[in-house]
Structures are given as C-alpha cells and as structure tokens.
Amino acid sequence: MADSYRGDKRITKSKTNLKKALFELLAEKEWGKISVQDITQRANLNRTTFYQHYQDKDDLLHQNMRDMFEAMKEDIFSPLDIDCSGEKPEAYWYVLRFYQHLQQNCGDFAIIINRRYELNIKELLNDFWNDSFLTGIKKTAAADTDRSVPLDIQRRFVISAFAGTAAWWLENGMPFPPELMAESMIKMIQKN
Known part of the structure; x- marks a missing residue:
C-alpha cells in the first residue's frame, strides 16, 4: 500500500x-x-x-485545460452557503466566484486567453462555456429565463458577454475587483 x-x-x-x-x-x-x-x-x-x-504536447495541453476548467466549474457551482434571499440575486454569487477563480489563477488563464487562437482550443472553450451556461440556468431560477427568446440565442448572448469581458479583464490586468465585475455583469444581463 x-x-x-x-x-x-x-x-x-x-x-x-x-x-x-x-x-x-x-x-x-x-x-x-x-x-x-x-x-x-x-x-x-x-x-x-x-x-x-x-501522447504528445497537445494532449498535455488539453488534459491540463480540461482539469483547469473542471476546477473552475467546481469552484463556481459548489453549493452556496449564503442566504440568496437578500439584495443580490443568486446568479451574482456564481458570477463572483467566476471572477474570483480567474483572479486566483490569473497567470495560467491569461496565457490561455492571450494564446487561444494559436493553441487551437476553440472546442475546449466552447464546451466549458456551454456547460457553464447550462449549469448556471439549472442553478438559478430557470423560471426567470425569458421564454420569448430562444435558449440558443440567450446562450450565445450570455457566453459572448462573459467570454469577452473576462478576456478584456485579464488582458488589462484586472482593473476592477471581482465584486464590481460580478455586479456589473448581472446588471447588464438583467437589463437585456
């Protein structure tokens, strides 16, 4: 043993x-x-x-990225231990965890963001974003989802907003704290 x-x-x-x-x-x-x-x-x-x-360097990269994304999803979507009936919607806490995780692991994620086209990791990123979107819908009140807009359109909109904003945030040295990023993202998503 x-x-x-x-x-x-x-x-x-x-x-x-x-x-x-x-x-x-x-x-x-x-x-x-x-x-x-x-x-x-x-x-x-x-x-x-x-x-x-x-098998090769691509396998090393992809296995490590899958592990990184799994760790991120675990951090984001682990059960909430706060009272979600307060002034902030439940989704805020998941978005906050997303930005906190990025901040804690900014070195590796900044490299991935900066080199995403060269590394040919589009499929891995898409899988992560799609899984996260669907998990987020299940975790938050699905009844709040606007049924007049097809789910595929909502998914594309939300993923584009989060992916683009996260990339900008990392590329610019995280100019705002995770709390402000989460609050801002929730406000913009709710308005749209």
Missing part, C-alpha cells in the same frame, strides 16, 4: 512539473516552437515519463 501511495505522489508530482513547464514555456515561446524535449527539460523529467502520461 505504501508503494502505491508513493507511486501516486510521484505521478502527481511529475504531472504538476510538466504542467508548470508547459505554462512557463507558453509565456516565453510560440506554441509551434515548443517541443516535448523543451517541456521535459524544463520539468527536469525524461521523455519516457512524459509519454507515460501524455
């Missing part, structure tokens, strides 16, 4: 080092110029260790 635990810790440490190396290199070089050897050298691991966990 102890050997298994030690092995699990070693795997976790290797994957953590590979992720860290990947994001350090992304901050320095173009995606096309980063090789598996660059990543393993930066992580201080050998290529065999890399290939035990990932």
Whole structure:
C-alpha cells in the first residue's frame, strides 16, 4: 500500500512539473516552437515519463485545460452557503466566484486567453462555456429565463458577454475587483 501511495505522489508530482513547464514555456515561446524535449527539460523529467502520461504536447495541453476548467466549474457551482434571499440575486454569487477563480489563477488563464487562437482550443472553450451556461440556468431560477427568446440565442448572448469581458479583464490586468465585475455583469444581463 505504501508503494502505491508513493507511486501516486510521484505521478502527481511529475504531472504538476510538466504542467508548470508547459505554462512557463507558453509565456516565453510560440506554441509551434515548443517541443516535448523543451517541456521535459524544463520539468527536469525524461521523455519516457512524459509519454507515460501524455501522447504528445497537445494532449498535455488539453488534459491540463480540461482539469483547469473542471476546477473552475467546481469552484463556481459548489453549493452556496449564503442566504440568496437578500439584495443580490443568486446568479451574482456564481458570477463572483467566476471572477474570483480567474483572479486566483490569473497567470495560467491569461496565457490561455492571450494564446487561444494559436493553441487551437476553440472546442475546449466552447464546451466549458456551454456547460457553464447550462449549469448556471439549472442553478438559478430557470423560471426567470425569458421564454420569448430562444435558449440558443440567450446562450450565445450570455457566453459572448462573459467570454469577452473576462478576456478584456485579464488582458488589462484586472482593473476592477471581482465584486464590481460580478455586479456589473448581472446588471447588464438583467437589463437585456
């Protein structure tokens, strides 16, 4: 049992080092110029260790991004432990958690936002936004959804607003606190 635990810790440490190396290199070089050897050298691991966990550098990137998005969704949509009957709508607290999570992990998310076209991650981003939108609809009062506007149009509008504003916020050094971002987003979404 102890050997298994030690092995699990070693795997976790290797994957953590590979992720860290990947994001350090992304901050320095173009995606096309980063090789598996660059990543393993930066992580201080050998290529065999890399290939035990990932097929190639794209697999490393996509697995880590899926993990990042899953962690974000868990942070955003974990059960609320506040009284939502107050002055702020329930959706505010989920939006606030979104911006707080971005702020706490701004280094990696800023790299992703800045390099999103080069990294060819459109499908991953779309999956994250669509899942988050549907989860948000389920978590908040679905009865508040305007039935006169098709859900697909509402989804596109909300996703565009959140994705664009989050990208702007990160690219500009988070000029406003998460609380103001959440409050502003809720006000604008409610007006529309």
